[in-house]
Amino acid sequence: MIDLTALELELASFMRGYEAANNSHDIERVVPFIAEDASYWFSDGSYRGINEIRSAVEATFSTILDEVYEVRDLE
Template sequence: MTDRESLEAELASFLGEYERANNSHDISRVVPLIAEEATYWFSDGSFRRVEEIRSAIERTFATILDEVYEVRDLEWPVATVDVTVCRYRFAWTGVVGGKPRSGQGRARTS
C-alpha cells in the first residue's frame, strides 16, 4: 500500500466514524469530529464554527426522526499529510412530519 493509499484509508475510516456518529443521533459523538473553524452548508443556510453547526445538527436530529445518513462515492483530489480535500455524496432517509422522506447531496471537506 502506498503512502497515499494508506492516508486515504485513514481518512475514509474517519468519515466512516462521522457517518456512525451522525446515525447515533448523539450530538456529543458528532461534535468532536467537527473542526472549530468548519463551515457547513445545509438546505436552510450556512453555519460557521462548531457551536453554530452543533445547533443546526441538533435541529436536524429533532426534525428528521429515525434518520439514516450515508456517505458515498469518496474522492480525494488532494491527499497529503498537510492538506486533504475530499468530495463525497451523501444520502439520508427518515421521517419528517410523520411521513417518510429522503434526500441527497454533495459535500466537500478540506
C-alpha cells in the same frame, strides 16, 4: 514520500466514524469530528463554527428522527 494508500484508508476510516456518529443522533458523538472553524451547508442555510453547527445538527436530529446519514463516492 506520502503513502496515498494509507492516507486513503485513514480518510475512509474517519468518514465511517463520522457517518456512524451522525447515525447515532447523539451530538456528543458528532462534535469531535467537527473543526472549530468548520462550515456546514444545509438546505436552510450555512453555519460557521462549532456552536452554530452544533445547533443546526441538533435541530436536524430533533426534526428528522429517522434520518440515515450516508457518505458515498468518497474521493
